[in-house]
Amino acid sequence: MRIGVLTSGGDCPGLNAVIRSVVHRAVADHGDDVIGFVDGWRGLLECDYRKLDLDAVGGILARGGTILGSSRVQPAHLRDGVERARGHVADLGLDAIIPIGGEGTLKAARLLSDAGLPIVGVPKTIDNDIASTDLTFGFDTAVGVATEALDRLKTTAESHQRVLIVEVMGRHTGWIALHSGMAAGAHAIVVPERPFDIDELSERVAARFEAGKKFAIVVVAEGAKPRAGSMDFEVGGKDMYGHERFAGVARQLAVELEDRLGKEARAVILGHVQRGGTPTAYDRVLATRFGWHAVEAAHRGNFGMMTALRGTEITLVPLAEAVETLKTVPGDRYAEVETVL
Amino acid sequence: MRIGVLTSGGDCPGLNAVIRSVVHRAVADHGDDVIGFVDGWRGLLECDYRKLDLDAVGGILARGGTILGSSRVQPAHLRDGVERARGHVADLGLDAIIPIGGEGTLKAARLLSDAGLPIVGVPKTIDNDIASTDLTFGFDTAVGVATEALDRLKTTAESHQRVLIVEVMGRHTGWIALHSGMAAGAHAIVVPERPFDIDELSERVAARFEAGKKFAIVVVAEGAKPRAGSMDFEVGGKDMYGHERFAGVARQLAVELEDRLGKEARAVILGHVQRGGTPTAYDRVLATRFGWHAVEAAHRGNFGMMTALRGTEITLVPLAEAVETLKTVPGDRYAEVETVL
Amino acid sequence: MRIGVLTSGGDCPGLNAVIRSVVHRAVADHGDDVIGFVDGWRGLLECDYRKLDLDAVGGILARGGTILGSSRVQPAHLRDGVERARGHVADLGLDAIIPIGGEGTLKAARLLSDAGLPIVGVPKTIDNDIASTDLTFGFDTAVGVATEALDRLKTTAESHQRVLIVEVMGRHTGWIALHSGMAAGAHAIVVPERPFDIDELSERVAARFEAGKKFAIVVVAEGAKPRAGSMDFEVGGKDMYGHERFAGVARQLAVELEDRLGKEARAVILGHVQRGGTPTAYDRVLATRFGWHAVEAAHRGNFGMMTALRGTEITLVPLAEAVETLKTVPGDRYAEVETVL
Amino acid sequence: MRIGVLTSGGDCPGLNAVIRSVVHRAVADHGDDVIGFVDGWRGLLECDYRKLDLDAVGGILARGGTILGSSRVQPAHLRDGVERARGHVADLGLDAIIPIGGEGTLKAARLLSDAGLPIVGVPKTIDNDIASTDLTFGFDTAVGVATEALDRLKTTAESHQRVLIVEVMGRHTGWIALHSGMAAGAHAIVVPERPFDIDELSERVAARFEAGKKFAIVVVAEGAKPRAGSMDFEVGGKDMYGHERFAGVARQLAVELEDRLGKEARAVILGHVQRGGTPTAYDRVLATRFGWHAVEAAHRGNFGMMTALRGTEITLVPLAEAVETLKTVPGDRYAEVETVL
Known part of the structure; x- marks a missing residue:
């Protein structure tokens, strides 16, 4: 068999582990040929690729990034992409x-699969927002990085007697905020799925100070927004240069909470550090299993499918199903955390 | 409601996170009273306990160990224990x-529950060998610690051109060996579920050297044993003082592989470092959720049950079911890893 | 002897290790009494203190923050402070x-010492800017945190083919930028001691891309500024709300470099995460030694002095000398790093 | 100029950082040629080498091991080595x-230098036992790894109410034991420089239990030995197979302390994990500076010298001086730690 592999989109710890696993399973066990397209779909569209043998994937399991490069090019962007x-x-x-x-x-x-190409997808997102799979690799690493940062920030917030508003990744979903906030014992967690009421949030933090505590940590997903009318909010949050990238809900919240509480409040934006570097053991195992099972699917002719984690099993789900909806934080998960703050 | 909580058995990262979560949910939300028994079942049997309010669980979420202490005392050990x-x-x-x-x-x-006491269990094991739950807290931390050690050992094995036999925890099951070996890219993984054939193992490592590699890492669970007749094996592996604790399969394997391969082989025994210290974010989240749901079960009168992870949900399973069998590494999981070595 | 101890100023990993060491040496060895003033000089000025015995310092060695609290109150702020x-x-x-x-x-x-009070100072700064001592505790932790972040950011910069401008702490000195940039292999390091020329900096990064590299990491100390006339620069860098805290050289550099290079450039501001949390082993050892030697100095009547590291020895230097000048990055240290970029 | 570089002896975090720094400084700044001998002195003796250009050292700064390989071959082992x-x-x-x-x-x-060859040495030892330099790279990483392990072991020792005897590296000197023990707050530290009296050691641990503590951590360097006549001691400590590598002072101490104290005592041997893997930021900086200064020394014709850290400066010391004595833990350093236990 001859298999092509590519990595596309943003950085995500575990990409190299998948590539390595595909090559190990395909080349060493099945005697397949594997090639890797350079810079994602661009490599496929421009026929830019290189051979991937066992040596090519030596020592990459624990490394962040992707040896194949990535880009945001999509076949649909070209008139004749497909x-x-x-x-x-x-x-x-x-x-x-x-x-x-x-x-x-x-x-x-899915587009290429519908056009008849033999595709087996492997889902990747640090945001954990892909439906049809319990988890994807990258998420555990992102949560781990954010949690370690929160652990450190707690002692500083306490020493400085401050409110720290810590912005974590998650444009559309609050999974990283939920898990890192829960893991680090944050005192409030704000997610995009549930627009926040600034009065409520402010009261929650105020209650903590009234109970004699000297600091508070609020974890907020970058895509979180206030309930309509709840507070002035710079949508898109552009900075003085007009760049969207520097704005952020954490800074606006810090200003607002400082005013309301009369306590020093500071924003900390964790940023890209959450999506790079060596994957956790959990993510390496999941990525390796996904790679292995993607090759098996190919050998069984299970195309138009995507690998998925269900419980402890790796299964296959139709690509169509996987991309239909975004997996958001359900209400009962949020309830769990609300009560232990 | 009045709730008693206790921790029993060996150390496991996440115990304090469960205790904290039980107290937060019970005291802060339900207005319950919570007491903690000291040193596990001993505390219950001797009525040795202390009140657990919110202050008592402040700052413990990320700490290893258990603020309640533990012991290996069991009610069944006493004639009148129940x-x-x-x-x-x-x-x-x-x-x-x-x-x-x-x-x-x-x-x-289960014994106490059968005797009519209102019990909701929370499963804990770094070994991941409890059936009826996808995972338990502590396991992810143990795998993470072992993987980090393996990452470090790889460069040393390579510099020294050696075979390193790394013994990880797992008396009856090979989950830690499987996951850490997979995460770190070990070249052979030996688990208790599948007695090893020393010829086969030796050939596998030899093949690696023949392919031009200069080192090899073998991960072995402490409870692994050779297939009957495969090699001389000191069962129980007592040391010169007659203590079982110093023996180990890794040392015996190192001696055997060094003889067979003509390469320096060394044993490294990771030991207790795998079961202590701060839990990973994953384990903190799981432990916190278990604590929360145990309180909910108590409030709903769901006794004789144990919290369990199924996919992404926390559910309840009968204690009877949970303790019936040990969860061992199934053949297909082992197959996954065998092929990517 | 009766000794009072206090921690003042910003958070710094190792404060608790000093407190613990003072108490261990004074109480356990010399049979002294030790009290801790609450919230730094405020505690001394308002006579707010608590007894510190061995139990009070149990388990704090590895913890970030300070069990005594801190504040920015200074005796000189009060007319009758001294x-x-x-x-x-x-x-x-x-x-x-x-x-x-x-x-x-x-x-x-020094002020209180000049007024006749029996003072032995212990220097603390994550910035490493205190003269008369080779190093202070907290710096190694800050550099470690920044380096780990840079390690992660490198793979992301590479995958995304971007320039990342990473802002680290250092308002007046570039020690953290220098050491973390050197440790992580940054491609340019910008420090306050040497105002940067934007043309030069831009050319350096451009040269890297011309040599075929696909990303670059620039580490910049928060206090870095362009050479006069080199580029438009928002001094003080206020944000849209008029708060100084949100501005930053990294963001301005990102905008400028993106324009000049025609490559995506992003700012990452590591912020408070550098100054909190558990200290490195290096910082714990240094902090512990400082505490021990401060007690010895007190017992020998060496007042008006500060503990200092010189080579491998802990010595005492006059407070007067220590506060005279800021320790800046000397030219030859900068030369070392410039050449290995 | 044409420069040859080689790495010899055991693994040590930072070797690659030195190689990279030598190449960066020599090739990029001075326009030199650099070659790397394969497997240490063996490469020189057999003329086995490869060219080292900038690409050859890309991405190795943070990696453990050595890209050049190592061996224990020495020129003096061959009659005509020099x-x-x-x-x-x-x-x-x-x-x-x-x-x-x-x-x-x-x-x-030194031997080759005395024979007229142009040598600039770079010292490397995780043990910190090379005289004439304050520190060498590798040591900080080893101490960091040991300290992290001790942090984890503390919670387990406490939960299990045990004495843990943790054996760290150090055949002739106790630096790793001293620093990791101090950093982790061990309750006794045993070093080779000061043969221990088993009665004294046992009493110290007993005193801790009498004071109501429930566990103890003893850190022991692998080369530590009892004072003559203090206890039966298996010198060389061979195991049942006659291999020296499995013996150890920790195990013998565990047996002895368990007998004397009537408390469970366990040995944990950290082993090779201390000498591999990614270096700390501290070690990366020191290694990078050593490489840079070694090239400078070569260009100035300063042969027969070794790079050394003195305070914050990198200096050169004669090779003759560096190898004359082993740097052992001085009494006053031991005194510092004894008092804070």
Whole structure:
């Protein structure tokens, strides 16, 4: 068999572990050929690839990033994207393509699959927002990094007698905020799924100070927003240069809470540090299993599917199902954490 | 409601997180009283306890160990253990008891439950060998510690051109060996569920050297044993002083592999470092959720049950079911890893 | 002997290790009494203190923050600050005061010492800017945290093919930038001691891309500024709400470099995470030694002094000398790093 | 200039950082040629080497091990070792050789230097036992790994109410034991420099239990021995198979202390995990500076010297001086720690 693999979208700890696992399983066990497309879909569309043998994946298991590079190019961006992909697959004699990526990548994977290409997707997102799988690799690492930062910030908040508003990743979903906030014992957690009421939030923090505590930690997902009318909010939050990237809910919350509480409040934005570097053991295991099972799916002809974790098993789910909805934090999970603050 | 909580058995990262979560949910939300028994079942049998309010659990979420202490005392060890427990529960006016522990503890919990006491168990084991739950807290931390050690040992094995036999915890099951070996890219993994053939193992390592590699890492669970007749094996592995604790499969394997391969082989025994210290974010979240749901079960009168993780949900399973069998590494999980070595 | 100890100024990993060491040495060995003033100089000025025995310092060695609390109150802020301090010292029968703090704290210590109070200072600064000592505790932890973040950011910068401008602490000196940048292999390091020329910096990064590299990491100390006339620079860098805290050189640099290079550039501001949490082993050892030697100095009547590291020895230096100048990065240290970028 | 570099002896975190720094400084700044000998002195003696350009050292700064390999081969082991080295140096047109290694390596370096070869040594030892330099890279990492393990072991010792005897590296000197024991707050530290009296040690631990504590941690360097006649001691400590590697002072101490104290005592042997893996930021900085200064020394013709840390400066010391004595733990350092236990 001849298999092509590619990584697409943002950085995510575990990408190299998947690539390595695909190559180990395919080359060492099945005697397959594996090639890797460079910079994601761009490599497929431009037929830019390199051979992946066992040596090519030596020592990469624990390394962050992706040896194949990535980009945000999508086949749908080109008028003839699907046709070009089909042509290169035929030219290269590929029997299977394993794209590793997030929601956008999986949508592209579905598009190509619907066009008849032999695709087995591997889901990737630090945000944990892909439906049909209990978890994806990268998320555990992101939560671990955020939790370690929160552990450190707690002693500083306490020494300085401050409110710290810590912004973690999560544009559409609050999974990282929920898990890292729960793991670190945050005193309030604010997620995009549930627009916050600034009065309520402020009262919650105030209650903590009234109970004699000298500091508070609020974890907020970057995509969190106030309930309509709850407070002035700079939507999109542009900075003085007009760049969206510098704005943030944490800074606006810090200003607002400082005013209301009469306590020093500071924003800390964890940023990219959550999505890079060596994966946790958990993510390495999950990534390795996904790679292994993607090759098995290819050999069984299970195309148009995506690997997924269900309980302790790796299963396959239709790509169509996986990209239909975003997996958001359900109300009962939020309830769990609200009560232990 | 009045709730008693206790921790029993060996150390396990996340015990304090469960205790804290029980107190937060019970005291802060339900207005319950919570007491903690000192040193596990001993505290219940001798009525040695202390009040647990919110202050008592401040700052313990990320700390290893257990603020309540632990012991290996079991109610069944005393002729009148069950009666004494029943008596103290009545005297103290307890409406629920939440024992947190491993297989032995849960068996004791079942015994007391069968005798009519209101029990909700919380499973705990770094070994991941409790059936009926996908995972227990402590396991992820143990795997993480072992993986970090393996990452470090790899560079040393390579520099020294050696075979390193790394012994990890797991007397009856190979979960820690499987996951840490997979996460660190070990070249062979040896588990108790599948007695090893020394010829096969030796050939596998030899093949690696023949392929030009200069070192090898073998991960072995402490309870692994050779297939009958495969090699001389000091069962129980006593040391020169007659203590079982110093023996180990790794040392015997190192001697054997060094002889067979003509390469320096060394044993490294990770030991207790795997079961102590601060829990990973994953384990803190799981422990916190278990604590929360144990309190909910108590309030709903769901006694004789144990909290369990199924997929992403916390559910309840009968104690009877949980202690019936040990959860061992199934063949297909072992197959996954065998092929990527 | 009766000794008072206090911690003043910003959070710094190792404060608790000093407190513990003072108590161990004074109480356990010399049979002294030790009291701890609450919230730094405020505690001394308002006679707010608590007894510190061996139990009071149990388990704090590895914990971040300070069990005594801190504040930015200084004796010089009160008209009668020195007299009040003198009065409380007399009332409490103190034979020595050990203030642990940074430049401001040591200046206050000198003031009180000049007024005749028996002071032995212990220097503390994550910034490493106190003269007369090779290093202070807290710095190694800050550098470690920043380096770990940079390690992670490198893979993300590479995957995303970006320039990342990473802002680390250092308002007046570039020690953290220098050491973390050197440790992580940054491609440019910008420090306050040497105002940067934006053309030069931009060319350096451009040269890297021209050499075929796909990303770059620039580490910048928060206090770094451009050479006069080199680029438009928002001094003080206020944000849209008029708060100084949200501005930063990294963001301005990101905008400028993106424009000049035509590559995506992003700012990451590590912030408070550098100054909290558990200290490294290095910092715990240094802090413990400082505490031990401060007690010895008190017992020998060496007042008006500060503990200092010189080579591998702990010595005493006059407070007057310590606070005279700020320790800045010397040119030859900068030269070392410039060449290995 | 043409420079040859090699790494010799046991693994030590920071070796790759030195190699990288040598290449960066020599190639990028001075326009030198650099070659790396494979497997230490063996490479020089057999003229086995490879070119080291900037690409060859890309991405190795943070990696453990050595890209050049290592071995324990020494020129003095061959009758004509010095002459062969001289011949290869002439054939290759080398202007300088930079060997990176420990005591044995530096002795060989001195031998070659005395024979007229242009040598600049770089000291390396996780044990910190090389005289003439305040510290060497690798030590801080080893102490960090041991301290992290001790942090974890403390909670387990406490939960299990045990004495843990933790054996760390240090055959001839107790630096790792001293620093990790001090950093983790061990209750007794046993070093080779000061043979222990088992009665004294046992009483110290007993005193702790009498004071109401429930556990104790004893850190012991692998080379520690009892005072003559103090207790039966298996010198060399061979195991049942006659291998020296499995014996250990920790196990013998555990047996002895368990007998005397009537408390469970267990040995934990940290082993190779202390000498591998990614270096701490501290070690990366020191290693990088050593490499830079070694190249400078070569360019200034300062041969027969070794780089050394003195305070905050990198200086050069004669190889002759460096290998004359072993740097042992002085009495006053031991006194510092004894009092804070």
